[in-house]
Amino acid sequence: MATPSSLSVTGLGALSALGADIAAHHQAVLARRVPFRKLGALLGADSPHAARPGAWIEQRSLLVNRKWSPATMAALHVAREAIAEAGWTADELRDAALVVGTSRGNAAGWLGPWPGRRPFKLMAASNTIHSEPASAITIEFGIMGPNHVLASGCAAGLDAIGIAMMLVQSGAAPRALAVAVDLPLVPVLLDNYAASGLLSAEMDLNPYHPASSGFIPAEGAAAMAIEHRDGHFPRLAHYGCNADACDPVGIPADGGRTPELIEKAVNLHGKPSAVCPHATGTAVQAVADPASLGRCFPDSPPSLHLLKPFTGHTIGASGLLESVILARFARDRQLPPNLAGRHAPAGFELPDEALENRGSIYKLSHGMGGHNALLVLTPP
Secondary structure, three states, rough: OOOOEEEEEEEEEEEEEEEEHHHHHHHHHHHHOOOEEOOHHHHOOOOOOOEEEEEOOHHHHHHHHOOOOOHHHHHHHHHHHHHHHHHOOOOHHHOOOEEEOOOOOOHHHOOOOOOOOOOOOOHHHHHOOOHHHHHHHHHEEEEOOOOEEEOOOHHHHHHHOOOHHHHHHHOOOOOOEEEEEOOOHHHHHHHHHHHOOEEEEOOOOOOOOOOOOOOOOEOEEEEEEEOOOOOOEEEEEEEEEEEEOOOOOOOOOOOHHHHHHHHHHHHHHOOOOEEOOOOOHHHHHHHHHHHHHHHHHHOOHHHHHOOOHHHHHHHHHHHHHEEEHHHHHHHHOOEEEOOOOOOOOOOOOOOOOOOEOOOEEEEEEEEOOOOEEEEEOOOO
């Protein structure tokens, strides 16, 4: 499926190890700042994951509240920033749509105690469900339009943007807020990722290097305000998604049905000037991404821009977090730099300087179980 008419991105919000607002993320990428540290600094030296790398939100107080779960607090934080940037009034918020994407939802709040938090017992049921972040946002801002929560794995954030676009383009809502959040640095979740062989042991993420064997888990949240509005705003031109129907954990080595998504976008919107692939660092992703991209762009390929070497893998938040970073660079008609020294797939380039850009950017995300999503973003 795909959406034909473009929309304006009028507000952005971001929270991760790179900082507590979109300006901090923009500056961190420009400065090539990498936030990875050993998880022992967060979980304690006796954790079985103490020597593994991770990236977490430094301002822990932002996540601690008696009423709301840590994930909900992160979602509220980014929603406030995006809404403030968009300048939406109470009347405009009332009939807005809200779409929240998450993979692990409130797991961080109930699979184990959250350091420094004294829960409010009457909120225990709310604190354990995926939909609490959406409920909290609607309550704080008086949002009474369509309200959806998506849990499509690591594609949830990009899907949140796509469904938000559809709601506005269909006339179901005049504007929409897309939000995504995941806080995966919880011992039980890390145990599961490790058991599946998905976690990296290296502090330096080089997703397409032949020796790459896992992702660096990270906390993150992001928000995007979407509407029909004239002005100097990045534009959302297209969203598409499909499924590989292949494997509950892996993805097809040939890229599965991802090339179909790319080819349809090219037919509708032309060849992109740049692609931001999923590029997690897992061994299968290191094979599947180049296979898809090489098939679709055999000649004069677009440049690749990898953002997880900066952010880590924020799981269900990743697609939206990376999209808001791309949108912030797009405001200045720029593409984000890559970290120097990243291994490039054959035939592709990973420029390590911020480049001027007036063409479209394709953002790809993939969810465990074979879910693929693509977004087309254009500068003002």
